[in-house]
Amino acid sequence: MKLYIYDHCPFCVRARMIFGLKKIAVEEIVLLDSDIDTPTRMIGRKMLPILQKEDGNYLPESMDIVHYIDKLNEPRYAGGEVSAEIDAWFKAVSKTVSKLVTPRFVETDFPEVSTAEAKKAYLTRVAKSYGDLTVLYKETHTLLIELEPQMQLLDIWLENRNDNFDLNDFIIFPILRSLSIVDELSFSTNVNNYMVRVAKATGVNLLFEQAK
Known part of the structure; x- marks a missing residue:
């Protein structure tokens, strides 16, 4: 495949x-x-x-x-439904997260923007939604303040669950992985431990080394 x-x-x-x-x-x-x-x-x-x-x-x-x-084999990880709390959390953070990470993505060495033509295509595409990315980048402090209460809610939610993987992790981890590229964002010990555990289990790297 x-x-x-x-x-x-x-x-x-x-x-x-x-x-x-x-x-x-x-x-x-x-x-x-x-x-x-x-x-x-x-x-x-x-x-x-x-x-x-x-x-x-x-x-x-x-x-x-x-x-x-x-469904190809056991064990199953994606059965059931996303919890109401995580669904609400995802909807609450998505726009803020996008504004934080979008201007940083183009400054990295991601292979999808590794050529001048590809980088131009990315910038043209995201500019339709966000305008000038340099202006958006300057909003980092305000965006982090917006994000803080939602990160606190996630911290509490993670503290009260077990370590078994389920459908919620496919919602939570991709958001946190994207946020790991934001240098000014500090994660709680609980959230950071979760990120590291999922990254190790899935083989999907975090972006701390590319943080901007």
Whole structure:
């Protein structure tokens, strides 16, 4: 099987997580952000992740990939429903997190923006939503203040759960992995330990070394 991804993409992280947890081999292929033709040929539009299954068919949508791989063998990790608390948390933090990480992603050595053309494609795309990224970068302090109460809620939620993986982790960890690129953000011991544990179990690296 082949998994087409962007390294920075939290939705792609979801798909990568299930392969790591299940210990199922997959070839990860990182596309350039400027590559429109490849995903369009596969599924009719530019969107990742995309899984090329063993039969050659293509499966998009991160959680569809998670559920497909989860059903291949035991143990299962993605059954049930996302908790109401985590669903509300995700909705509350998503916009703030995007504003924090988007201007930082383009400053890294992610392979999807490794060429001038790919970096230009990324900047053009995100500018439609966020405008000038240098201006957005200057909002870091305000955005961190917005994020703080939600990180406190997550800290409490994690403290009251066991270490078994479930569907909630596919919502929580990709967000935290993205946030690990924000140099000015300090994580609580509880949250940091969670991040390290999931990264080790899934084989998906954190971004502390690239933090800006």
